[in-house]
Amino acid sequence: MRLQSVIGQFTALNIVLLSVSAQSAQQLIDAVLNPFPNLTHYSSYSSAIYFNYTLYNQTPIAPTNYDKLEASAKNILPPHAYDYAAGGVGLEKTVDANRQAFDHWQILPRVMRPVLPARNLSRVIFNRTLPAPIVMAPIGVQTLFHPDGERATSKVFGEHGLPYTLSTATSTGFADVAASNGDGNPRWYQLYWPSDDDLTRSYLRTAQANGYEVLVVTVDTWDLGWRTRDLDRGYFPFIQSIGVQIGLEDPVAHEKLGFNALATNATAEQKQMAALYHVITTSRGVSPVWENLWKLREIWGDKPIVLKGVQSVEDAELAVKWGLDGIIVSNHGGRQIDGAVGSLSTLPDIVEAVKGKLTVGFDGGIRTGADIFKALALGADFVQLGRPILWGLAHEGDKGVRHVLKSLLAEFELTIGLSGCQSLEEVTRDLVTVTKVFQRLYTVFN
Ligand SMILES: Cc1cc2nc3c(=O)[nH]c(=O)nc-3n(C[C@H](O)[C@H](O)[C@H](O)COP(=O)(O)O)c2cc1C
Numbered sequence: 157m158r159l160q161s162v163i164g165q166f167t168a169l170n171i172v173l174l175s176v177s178a179q180s181a182q183q184l185i186d187a188v189l190n191p192f193p194n195l196t197h198y199s200s201y202s203s204a205i206y207f208n209y210t211l212y213n214q215t216p217i218a219p220t221n222y223d224k225l226e227a228s229a230k231n232i233l234p235p236h237a238y239d240y241a242a243g244g245v246g247l248e249k250t251v252d253a254n255r256q257a258f259d260h261w262q263i264l265p266r267v268m269r270p271v272l273p274a275r276n277l278s279r280v281i282f283n284r285t286l287p288a289p290i291v292m293a294p295i296g297v298q299t300l301f302h303p304d305g306e307r308a309t310s311k312v313f314g315e316h317g318l319p320y321t322l323s324t325a326t327s328t329g330f331a332d333v334a335a336s337n338g339d340g341n342p343r344w345y346q347l348y349w350p351s352d353d354d355l356t357r358s359y360l361r362t363a364q365a366n367g368y369e370v371l372v373v374t375v376d377t378w379d380l381g382w383r384t385r386d387l388d389r390g391y392f393p394f395i396q397s398i399g400v401q402i403g404l405e406d407p408v409a410h411e412k413l414g415f416n417a418l419a420t421n422a423t424a425e426q427k428q429m430a431a432l433y434h435v436i437t438t439s440r441g442v443s444p445v446w447e448n449l450w451k452l453r454e455i456w457g458d459k460p461i462v463l464k465g466v467q468s469v470e471d472a473e474l475a476v477k478w479g480l481d482g483i484i485v486s487n488h489g490g491r492q493i494d495g496a497v498g499s500l501s502t503l504p505d506i507v508e509a510v511k512g513k514l515t516v517g518f519d520g521g522i523r524t525g526a527d528i529f530k531a532l533a534l535g536a537d538f539v540q541l542g543r544p545i546l547w548g549l550a551h552e553g554d555k556g557v558r559h560v561l562k563s564l565l566a567e568f569e570l571t572i573g574l575s576g577c578q579s580l581e582e583v584t585r586d587l588v589t590v591t592k593v594f595q596r597l598y599t600v601f602n
Pocket residue numbers: 240241242254293294295296323324325326346374464486487488489490491519520521522541542543544
């Protein structure tokens with residue numbers, strides 16, 4: 157009796173139910189609560205949530221609203237960890253600008269189109285067919301947010317077949333992350349380009365040996381920005397040996413230092429020296445330059461190389477000229493320059509200048525599935541998720557990450573369908589419009 161009414165209530169909500177040929181009500185429920193991972197009906201996650209509450213009185217592990225999710229993570233995390241992730245530089249104007257840029261654009265949906273429940277979100281990125289153009293942003297020091305850190309995040313991205321980017325500031329090494337990420341899954345490696353070519357070669361070789369197939373070179377963080385929240389605490393995770401694992405494990409670093417800080421007989425002083433050595437060699441205070449890119453190409457071969465941290469049309473054009481395979485339009489989440497332009501505001505002009513000549517990724521301020529839709533409609537080939545995943549991680553490691561990722565995928569797929577699209581090819585520029593109040597301002601100033 158009760159089950160009947162539950163099913164009646166939900167068939168209207170999700171057509172997935174109709175496509176399940178269940179022999180019994182229990183099978184039907186099982187199919188909704190535990191859909192095959194190979195079926196990318198991301199939007200059925202909402203049914204799973206409603207069913208869990210109706211049948212088992214369980215609500216999700218973390219809020220589905222981003223602001224509440226962040227507030228909940230703040231409650232869980234030690235203050236220095238929360239501030240390290242939430243904070244930006246200076247007055248955090250760039251952090252705000254990243255979010256405000258999304259308000260400049262609004263979705264203009266289409267209706268009465270033949271949109272099927274099986275929306276196709278897949279796209280080929282760097283020669284891999286991805287189930288969705290969504291990538292984990294490189295984020296270091298993840299054990300700050302949960303002891304499982306990178307193991308948890310890489311595991312969940314692997315489960316979904318979505319690329320996981322390992323940071324040079326990771327708190328878990330190449331091999332361990334590859335193992336938790338899973339065989340055959342797309343793995344990318346983000347380089348903070350060392351000042352010492354021997355170290356660079358060693359990091360890149362270890363990355364390739366562990367199946368990392370795209371090289372992301374972050375070019376906006378060769379020195380650390382003025383991070384006011386951390387400065388006021390004197391908090392710098394690397395001094396406490398968080399986020400230096402790649403340096404600690406590297407054989408060339410051992411040679412250069414004359415000891416292995418991970419050896420059982422290593423002294424406390426050696427451990428600290430090795431940690432500092434990694435920070436100094438990777439955030440050296442000297443900017444990388446275009447003219448040296450050939451050194452990376454020589455080591456990485458013809459596998460993709462991508463520059464992360466591009467915000468101007470001129471640099472995007474230079475990236476084409478210097479033979480890069482891609483760029484990621486990003487300002488490091490507002491963590492490097494205060495008072496800078498919102499990342500999404502720079503995207504349309506960059507897309508216009510270089511679309512089709514290289515792959516264009518985007519990050520900065522993505523909080524919802526609708527945000528993903530906007531960035532793709534404005535021409536990004538793929539987007540990266542940053543802070544939302546960290547707030548998920550704070551909620552019991554992989555469980556919270558899984559919940560946040562599934563929620564974003566579900567909302568993204570629903571937004572695509574409800575906007576009248578069946579596939580990503582249909583998510584085009586004409587489905588977003590400049591918010592009216594800004595249109596008026598532009599008219600006044602032009
Ligand atoms: C805690 C934290 C650590 C980060 N570490 C790195 C890093 O190691 N390498 C890197 O290229 N970007 C790093 N980033 C920047 C992200 O890759 C991404 O550009 C940024 O988080 C996007 O902004 P959003 O999270 O507000 O959407 C970090 C960001 C945060 C919040």
